[in-house]
Amino acid sequence: MTYRSADAAFAATLSETLPEGVLCPVEPRYLEEPRGRYLGQAGLLAKPSEVDQVAELLRAANAARVPVVPYGGGTGLVGGQVKTDGAAPLLISLERMNRIRAVYPQENVLVAEAGAILADVQQAARAQERLFPLSLAAEGTARIGGNLSTNAGGVNVLRYGNARDLCLGLEAVLPSGEIWHGLTRLRKDNTGYDLRNLLIGAEGTLGVITAAALKLAPIPAQQGVALFVVPSPEAAIDLLALARDQLGEAVSAFELMHRQGLEFLAEHLPQLRQPFAAPPEWSVLIDLGLSSRQEPVAALSDLFEAALEAGLAEDGVIAQSEAQAQALWMVREQIPEANRQVGSISSHDISVPISAIPEFIRRGDEEIAKLGAGDMRVNCFGHLGDGNLHYNVFPASGKSRGDYEGFSGAVKTAVHDLVQEFEGSFSAEHGVGRMKVSDLQRYGDPVKLAAMQAIKQALDPKGIMNPGAVLPTSEWLD
The missing domain is CATH 3.30.43.10 (Uridine Diphospho-n-acetylenolpyruvylglucosamine Reductase, domain 2)
Structure with missing residues (x-):
C-alpha cells in the first residue's frame, strides 16, 4: 500500500x-x-x-x-x-488552539490547549501565583503540544522533572479520528494502561495531542543564583551532592560549563559580560528556589564555604540581585547561540548515569582525538543535575566544519558508541525525530523496538501519523 x-x-x-x-x-x-x-x-x-x-x-x-x-x-x-x-x-x-481553558490554583493544575505557547502557560500560572516549571530556551515560541510530544526537558528537570512528569491528563485525537477524552486532573487513577504516557514522547506518531492538564507548583519565595569554579567534573558531582544535602529540593538547576563554551562566547558574543576575566576550565551554575524563611545569599555563601573547605570549589560569584542572577543565567543560555555561530562538526544530546559523567568526558575526549583530526575542539556543557550533557565537537580555531568533510559521521558514531557502553541514551531531551531514526535502530533494545512497532501498528495501522519519524516506515508498514 x-x-x-x-x-x-x-x-x-x-x-x-x-x-x-x-x-x-x-x-x-x-x-x-x-x-x-x-x-x-x-x-x-x-x-x-x-x-x-x-x-x-x-x-x-x-x-x-x-x-x-x-x-x-x-x-x-x-x-x-x-x-x-x-x-x-x-x-x-x-x-489556533491556544486557549488556557482553566486554572485551579488550589489543585495546582492548569488546563491548556496544545497550541498554547509555553511562555503564555507560564504567565497564566504566575497570574494565579503558581509556577509552571518547564523552562527551555525556545519557551517564547515552543507550544505545549510539541513540548509533550517530545517530552521536553530544560533546566528545571532536576527539581520538577520532564514534561511527562508535569502532565496529569490529555485530550488527544487518535489516527482513526476518535477523540480520547483523557483530560483528567486526578493524581491517582489506576485504571489500566496509561495512554497519557504513551502519547507523551511519541512525537506525533500515535495521534495529535489537543489539550493537557498540567501540574503547577508554588512559586519559590526567593531565588538564589551562583556560579562556582570547580576543579573538575568529579568535584562538580560531589558539589551537587553537597548542595542537595544542605539545601534539599531547593536546588532547581545545576548546570555544568566548560572553558571552551565560555571562549566561544567571548569570541562571538563579546558584548556578553562574563563574571571571570579568564574563563575557568570548569564551572557550575546553581539555581535555588527557597522559602521566605531562607535567605539565598546566606544559603549560597554557606554552600561555598563548605565546598571550599572540601576542595570542591576554587572561586565563585553569588548574585546579589535579580539583575545579577539574570546576568549569570545569560552566560549559560547564550552558549548554544555561540555554538551555532562557530558551527559544529557534530552535536550530541546525550545522557549517562551522573556518577559516570567524569569518566565519560575523559573517554570522549580520547575517542575524538583518535579520529585523526586532533585539533577538533569539544564543548561539553549541560544539565549535570539530571545527567544530560550536550557534548558537541567543533573545528579548530580558524577552520570551519567544511574543513572536516567526512568526519561528522565518525564523530557521532564514536560518541554514541561510548554512550551505549556507559548504558546511557543518545537522545536525552530532544527526541528521535527523523535525524536519529537510524540511531534508535542501532542502539535500541530489540524487545523495546518490537513493542514500539506493535503499538504503532495497533493504533495507526495505515501509518498516517508522522511517517518516517521515530520508527522507519518500512519496519511496520504493511
Whole structure:
C-alpha cells in the first residue's frame, strides 16, 4: 500500500465538512527547522480551532491514507516536524488552539490547549501565583503540544522533572479520528494502561495531542543564583551532592560549563559580560528556589564555604540581585547561540548515569582525538543535575566544519558508541525525530523496538501519523 499526497482533490473533500479558513496556504516557515538541516514539504496546511476539527482532519486522512505531520512551534531540533520526501503530507498546526481553558490554583493544575505557547502557560500560572516549571530556551515560541510530544526537558528537570512528569491528563485525537477524552486532573487513577504516557514522547506518531492538564507548583519565595569554579567534573558531582544535602529540593538547576563554551562566547558574543576575566576550565551554575524563611545569599555563601573547605570549589560569584542572577543565567543560555555561530562538526544530546559523567568526558575526549583530526575542539556543557550533557565537537580555531568533510559521521558514531557502553541514551531531551531514526535502530533494545512497532501498528495501522519519524516506515508498514 502507498500513501496519497494531500492534493487538491483531498482538499476539496475536506472543504465539504470543515469551516472556511481551516485550510490555509502553506507558508515556507512551516517547512523549515531551526538548524536548517531539513527542508520539508506539505500538500496542505490546516489550522483547526477546536478538537472536532482535528478529528475530522484525521478521519479524512486515515480514510484516504494521506500522511499527517502535527506541527507545534517548529522548534524541534531533530526534524520531527518536517517530512522531506514521499507523498506530500497534511500539516496540522495547532496554533489556533491556544486557549488556557482553566486554572485551579488550589489543585495546582492548569488546563491548556496544545497550541498554547509555553511562555503564555507560564504567565497564566504566575497570574494565579503558581509556577509552571518547564523552562527551555525556545519557551517564547515552543507550544505545549510539541513540548509533550517530545517530552521536553530544560533546566528545571532536576527539581520538577520532564514534561511527562508535569502532565496529569490529555485530550488527544487518535489516527482513526476518535477523540480520547483523557483530560483528567486526578493524581491517582489506576485504571489500566496509561495512554497519557504513551502519547507523551511519541512525537506525533500515535495521534495529535489537543489539550493537557498540567501540574503547577508554588512559586519559590526567593531565588538564589551562583556560579562556582570547580576543579573538575568529579568535584562538580560531589558539589551537587553537597548542595542537595544542605539545601534539599531547593536546588532547581545545576548546570555544568566548560572553558571552551565560555571562549566561544567571548569570541562571538563579546558584548556578553562574563563574571571571570579568564574563563575557568570548569564551572557550575546553581539555581535555588527557597522559602521566605531562607535567605539565598546566606544559603549560597554557606554552600561555598563548605565546598571550599572540601576542595570542591576554587572561586565563585553569588548574585546579589535579580539583575545579577539574570546576568549569570545569560552566560549559560547564550552558549548554544555561540555554538551555532562557530558551527559544529557534530552535536550530541546525550545522557549517562551522573556518577559516570567524569569518566565519560575523559573517554570522549580520547575517542575524538583518535579520529585523526586532533585539533577538533569539544564543548561539553549541560544539565549535570539530571545527567544530560550536550557534548558537541567543533573545528579548530580558524577552520570551519567544511574543513572536516567526512568526519561528522565518525564523530557521532564514536560518541554514541561510548554512550551505549556507559548504558546511557543518545537522545536525552530532544527526541528521535527523523535525524536519529537510524540511531534508535542501532542502539535500541530489540524487545523495546518490537513493542514500539506493535503499538504503532495497533493504533495507526495505515501509518498516517508522522511517517518516517521515530520508527522507519518500512519496519511496520504493511
